Amino acid sequence: MCGIVGAIAERNVSAILIEGLKRLEYRGYDSAGVAICNLAGELRRSRRIGKVAALEQALGEEPLPGHLGIAHTRWATHGVPSEANAHPHFSGESLAVVHNGIIENHDELRQRLERLGYVFTSQTDTETIVHLLHHTLKRLPDLADALKAVVGELHGAYGLAVISRAQPDRILAARSGSPLVVGLGLGENFIASDPLALRQVTDRFIYLEEGDIADIRRDSLQIWNAAGTTVQRETVQFHESAEAAEKGEYRHYMLKEIFEQPRVVQRTLEGRLGATQVLVAAFGPQAVELFARVRQVQIVACGTSYHAGMVARYWLEELTGIPCQVEVASEFRYRTVAVHPDSLFVTISQSGETADTLAALRDARSSGYLASLAICNVGTSSLVRESDLVLLTNAGPEIGVASTKAFTTQLVALLLLTLALGRARGTLDPAREAELVAALRALPGDLQAVLGMDKAVEQISALFAEKHHTLFLGRGAQYPVAMEGALKLKEISYIHAEAYPAGELKHGPLALVDSDMPVVTVAPNNALLEKLKSNLQEVRARGGQLVVFADREAGLENGEGVHVVQVPHIHPLLAPILYTVPLQLLSYHVAVLKGTDVDQPRNLAKSVTVE
Ligand code: HGA
Numbered sequence: 001m002c003g004i005v006g007a008i009a010e011r012n013v014s015a016i017l018i019e020g021l022k023r024l025e026y027r028g029y030d031s032a033g034v035a036i037c038n039l040a041g042e043l044r045r046s047r048r049i050g051k052v053a054a055l056e057q058a059l060g061e062e063p064l065p066g067h068l069g070i071a072h073t074r075w076a077t078h079g080v081p082s083e084a085n086a087h088p089h090f091s092g093e094s095l096a097v098v099h100n101g102i103i104e105n106h107d108e109l110r111q112r113l114e115r116l117g118y119v120f121t122s123q124t125d126t127e128t129i130v131h132l133l134h135h136t137l138k139r140l141p142d143l144a145d146a147l148k149a150v151v152g153e154l155h156g157a158y159g160l161a162v163i164s165r166a167q168p169d170r171i172l173a174a175r176s177g178s179p180l181v182v183g184l185g186l187g188e189n190f191i192a193s194d195p196l197a198l199r200q201v202t203d204r205f206i207y208l209e210e211g212d213i214a215d216i217r218r219d220s221l222q223i224w225n226a227a228g229t230t231v232q233r234e235t236v237q238f239h240e241s242a243e244a245a246e247k248g249e250y251r252h253y254m255l256k257e258i259f260e261q262p263r264v265v266q267r268t269l270e271g272r273l274g275a276t277q278v279l280v281a282a283f284g285p286q287a288v289e290l291f292a293r294v295r296q297v298q299i300v301a302c303g304t305s306y307h308a309g310m311v312a313r314y315w316l317e318e319l320t321g322i323p324c325q326v327e328v329a330s331e332f333r334y335r336t337v338a339v340h341p342d343s344l345f346v347t348i349s350q351s352g353e354t355a356d357t358l359a360a361l362r363d364a365r366s367s368g369y370l371a372s373l374a375i376c377n378v379g380t381s382s383l384v385r386e387s388d389l390v391l392l393t394n395a396g397p398e399i400g401v402a403s404t405k406a407f408t409t410q411l412v413a414l415l416l417l418t419l420a421l422g423r424a425r426g427t428l429d430p431a432r433e434a435e436l437v438a439a440l441r442a443l444p445g446d447l448q449a450v451l452g453m454d455k456a457v458e459q460i461s462a463l464f465a466e467k468h469h470t471l472f473l474g475r476g477a478q479y480p481v482a483m484e485g486a487l488k489l490k491e492i493s494y495i496h497a498e499a500y501p502a503g504e505l506k507h508g509p510l511a512l513v514d515s516d517m518p519v520v521t522v523a524p525n526n527a528l529l530e531k532l533k534s535n536l537q538e539v540r541a542r543g544g545q546l547v548v549f550a551d552r553e554a555g556l557e558n559g560e561g562v563h564v565v566q567v568p569h570i571h572p573l574l575a576p577i578l579y580t581v582p583l584q585l586l587s588y589h590v591a592v593l594k595g596t597d598v599d600q601p602r603n604l605a606k607s608v609t610v611e
Pocket residue numbers: 001002003073074075076077078079085099100101102103124125126
């Protein structure tokens with residue numbers, strides 16, 4: 001989801017708003033707009049399709065000076081990218097709103113408001129908010145009272161800011177499922193969807209919490225929680241070291257990025273979950289209609305992203321019954337592929353510039369696929385620009401060459417895709433979807449808990465420092481997790497690591513197992529646990545050292561040559577996301593012990609833009 005910036009000050013705010021929008025450009029967007037209330041009490045707006053620079057140029061030609069304003073970069077979910085659909089949306093000439101997220105009951109609200117005589121000028125869900133607010137103000141003339149009533153009628157996800165020409169001393173903001181932060185200045189205050197947008201004007205921030213409504217004035221701020229009670233929220237002071245591109249307290253970017261996972265997973269979920277459902281329109285305006293036609297999924301990616309795709313295949317086939325194929329891009333692009341016409345072509349890439357993946361997408365465009373969907377971390381990338389549908393992973397900049405937070409957020413995005421496809425196709429039981437939405441909401445907390453294993457994993461890492469070879473084993477969706485664990489260890493510690501489905505051990509690799517070959521296994525408490533236990537016996541019988549990351553309730557215990565590290569319990573379908581983290585920590589600590597260059601391992605590049 002894209003950007004919101006708002007400001008109330010004594011000075012002219014238009015340059016502040018434009019600078020704020022520029023700072024959010026990296027997230028990707030299709031249009032931009034600003035609404036400003038001037039000293040004559042007029043509310044005026046300017047909107048442009050395309051870049052913020054085009055909006056800036058428009059404001060250069062026709063300035064909109066004023067002390068109160070809101071601005072937005074839009075990524076269309078309801079209605080095509082166009083000037084008419086760009087935010088801010090107006091009701092008459094008195095009220096303006098900017099909105100990130102999706103209003104699920106927009107159809108019903110639109111019909112009701114049209115019956116009341118409101119004329120819509122856009123196809124967006126957002127426009128319903130501003131007319132509903134206009135209508136409510138007739139009964140509740142105070143903007144805060146009216147907004148409190150309005151949010152009670154909105155279903156879905158929103159971060160929004162409104163201004164009124166009749167009450168030009170305030171910005172009202174509301175948050176539910178999409179982030180907002182208030183920036184505190186001296187005699188001026190701000191609102192944004194990301195503090196980055198306001199770093200040029202302040203370093204003091206108050207994060208709004210779910211259900212909060214804020215009344216932001218030049219020299220005061222009042223916040224109500226979801227129950228309508230006035231609350232004080234903590235002020236956070238930013239220091240340079242807390243900025244995204246700094247290592248801060250961490251020794252390496254990779255460790256910092258591993259520890260960021262609870263927060264960035266939360267960000268990836270924001271604006272995409274309703275009470276019991278995934279918000280399908282988060283994938284783009286045509287997603288609802290296109291997803292209903294999908295009969296097959298073809299995933300193409302490289303490296304870590306390929307492993308994310310392999311996990312997704314288990315989810316897609318189990319939860320939606322839609323057949324799914326996954327292939328590395330460098331192979332896919334050079335072979336003749338038989339394409340099912342109702343097949344969705346999905347690419348996954350952190351940077352969105354991965355040469356092989358991009359080439360595969362370009363070929364796919366003329367191969368008869370139903371549509372293309374990119375799962376990507378960079379909103380301005382080629383992959384995003386050239387795909388029909390997009391879901392951004394919102395992991396923030398990833399500096400360490402070995403991918404960590406990009407992978408777990410890709411998994412989250414792929415699970416959202418699975419649920420969205422299952423619903424659109426009518427093959428996913430609503431109760432199952434609700435259960436998984438609840439599990440996803442709990443995931444940031446689960447990830448936080450698993451990071452508490454850091455010390456235990458560090459101790460285990462000593463077992464690997466002198467070794468030259470390692471095996472990683474997993475079954476089911478844990479097999480690609482084992483592959484990702486092996487890749488991480490190879491990449492940064494230069495230890496040869498191979499992953500096998502645990503059942504394949506006896507068909508060859510068991511010949512390698514001896515006391516010099518540690519074997520790492522991920523063992524959540526799922527249906528395959530008993531089978532996995534037998535495979536572990538096979539290893540022990542050959543004198544192999546076993547390191548097992550196991551569910552607390554899996555009944556596995558330390559013993560001679562068996563090192564069990566307990567992992568908090570998790571919904572079995574989310575286990576691949578959680579079990580990835582201890583494997584990341586393991587490769588990190590082994591690499592530190594070996595003294596390798598963790599963040600820039602030899603021979604590797606971050607964004608592989610060459611074939
Ligand atoms: N649903 C709204 C807002 C989408 C969004 O968050 N954009 O940044 C729309 O389609 O305009």
